[in-house]
Amino acid sequence: MPPFHPRAAPRRPEGQPTRGKTHPNRLRHVDTFLARYDPGLIRRVDGPWADAWAVDVGYGAEATTALEMAARLRRINPQLGLLGVEIDPERVAAAQPFANERTHFRLGGFNLPVQQPVRLIRAMNVLRQYDEPGVAPAWARMASHLLPSGLLLEGTSDPLGRRWVVNVLRKSADNAALEHEALVFRLTLREPFDPATLQPVLPKNLIHHMAPDEPIAHFFAAWKQAALLTAAHQVWGPRRWFVAAAEQLAVQVVGASWRIDRRRAWLEDGFLIVYGLVALGA
Numbered sequence: 001m002p003p004f005h006p007r008a009a010p011r012r013p014e015g016q017p018t019r020g021k022t023h024p025n026r027l028r029h030v031d032t033f034l035a036r037y038d039p040g041l042i043r044r045v046d047g048p049w050a051d052a053w054a055v056d057v058g059y060g061a062e063a064t065t066a067l068e069m070a071a072r073l074r075r076i077n078p079q080l081g082l083l084g085v086e087i088d089p090e091r092v093a094a095a096q097p098f099a100n101e102r103t104h105f106r107l108g109g110f111n112l113p114v115q116q117p118v119r120l121i122r123a124m125n126v127l128r129q130y131d132e133p134g135v136a137p138a139w140a141r142m143a144s145h146l147l148p149s150g151l152l153l154e155g156t157s158d159p160l161g162r163r164w165v166v167n168v169l170r171k172s173a174d175n176a177a178l179e180h181e182a183l184v185f186r187l188t189l190r191e192p193f194d195p196a197t198l199q200p201v202l203p204k205n206l207i208h209h210m211a212p213d214e215p216i217a218h219f220f221a222a223w224k225q226a227a228l229l230t231a232a233h234q235v236w237g238p239r240r241w242f243v244a245a246a247e248q249l250a251v252q253v254v255g256a257s258w259r260i261d262r263r264r265a266w267l268e269d270g271f272l273i274v275y276g277l278v279a280l281g282a
């Protein structure tokens with residue numbers, strides 16, 4: 001069953017219209033990240049999870065990345081429902097030919113057009129076009145629709161999805177709070193490795209915080225230093241250099257309030273997962 005009643009009175013979507021640019025496969029690695037990071041969340045079917053859909057907020061001028069998300073996550077849970085939400089009515093109309101009983105597209109905003117809680121929300125390349133004060137309320141509004149332990153992935157990518165930075169936020173298991181669980185950096189390892197290439201794709205909550213005393217600026221300074229110290233590894237290619245720099249970074253920041261996920265499987269695929277770097281509301 002879709003998470004909404006087809007005749008439910010539409011509510012005024014919260015948010016503002018923005019550019020709709022997207023690209024096939026742009027969010028491929030966001031989806032693969034999600035599928036590896038928390039497959040249990042996608043697979044769960046106990047109690048309220050049986051009917052809990054995934055939501056793609058702001059899928060853009062074409063429904064492609066929402067349909068790709070559905071296909072990828074259904075490799076884990078073939079019954080998973082996917083709701084695409086757009087604030088632009090023309091984009092909702094354009095997506096209707098792709099709807100089926102487990103895939104719907106509806107007009108809506110951060111106040112999702114659903115009557116029952118959902119398991120996860122992806123909102124990529126949406127909030128970068130808003131003002132920074134709008135970010136935390138938008139997170140809270142979207143997260144109000146999550147089941148306890150549900151996830152919100154919100155972030156920014158470059159036009160082709162070669163590099164991106166994503167906030168991973170989780171509704172607490174007791175449903176009391178939204179927690180910033182991780183900040184994830186991902187870049188293609190087919191190009192020379194340079195942490196600075198991720199600065200332009202920082203999400204809205206971080207992009208204006210590169211003054212030297214800010215935590216995200218400290219993080220980038222440390223990562224660049226780690227890259228310099230491990231530069232000899234570049235003779236074996238960007239992948240080996242990226243992994244060595246992450247390991248160096250993890251050692252360098254022992255004692256800091258944030259920490260690096262050192263698991264090789266993530267690092268070798270170009271994912272740097274950082275815990276504790278972003279405080280909610282900061």
Ligand SMILES: C[S@@+](CC[C@H](N)C(=O)[O-])C[C@H]1O[C@@H](n2cnc3c(N)ncnc32)[C@H](O)[C@@H]1O
Nearest residue numbers: 015020021022058059060086087109110124125
């Ligand atoms: C740049 S596109 C992103 C498309 C796709 N998610 C991607 O990453 O390629 C941003 C889309 O977000 C939509 N949007 C902006 N604010 C929204 C809101 N509050 N609720 C739903 N959609 C919204 C815009 O209409 C636009 O189509």
